[in-house]
Amino acid sequence: MxxxxxxxxxxxxxxxxxxxxxxxxxxxxxxxxxxxxxxxKLVDCTNCTGQSKKCINNVCETGSIYYTSSQVLAGTPVRYRCFYHYEWSDGSISPTYYVIQEFQCRD
CATH class of the missing domain: 1.20.5 (Single alpha-helices involved in coiled-coils or other helix-helix interfaces)
Known part of the structure; x- marks a missing residue:
């Protein structure tokens, strides 16, 4: 007792x-x-995939896109090769990518 x-x-x-x-x-x-x-429970960043995504401090962030240059490609219709990269809150920068499209690149 x-x-x-x-x-x-x-x-x-x-x-x-x-x-x-x-x-x-x-x-x-x-x-x-x-x-x-x-x-x-920490955020799981295993599904944080794609060019614009990056896991920073256990948070899946979408980077800001910055177009850096463009080229006009010969042919009809006129097409543009647009170069861009992403930047994230920790100051990191992605590799440079490009896309080919039928309209001018954004700034």
Whole structure:
């Protein structure tokens, strides 16, 4: 009986401590979920694929596209070879790609 009482008092003390910790976290603007001691699930970047995509800090980002130059190709209809690359929030830059299309390249 004494063991049960001691365990019950310990469990009660832990619950009270967690309650005060949670209330303090809420008052300080901290997410209450952090108090529950559950691991945060990181974003899975395994599906972060394609020229414009890059996983940065476990977030799949779509880069901003920048057209860098163009060439007019001979023939009818007139076509354009447009060169471009992507840039992401971490300052990285993709390789240069190109596309051939029947309208002028964007700036």
């Amino acid at each position: 004494k063991k049960f009482l001691v365990l019950a008092l310990l469990a009660c003390g832990v619950m009270v401590a967690l309650h005060f910790q949670q209330q303090s976290a809420i008052r300080n603007g901290v997410m209450a979920a952090n108090v529950s001691h559950t691991a945060k």
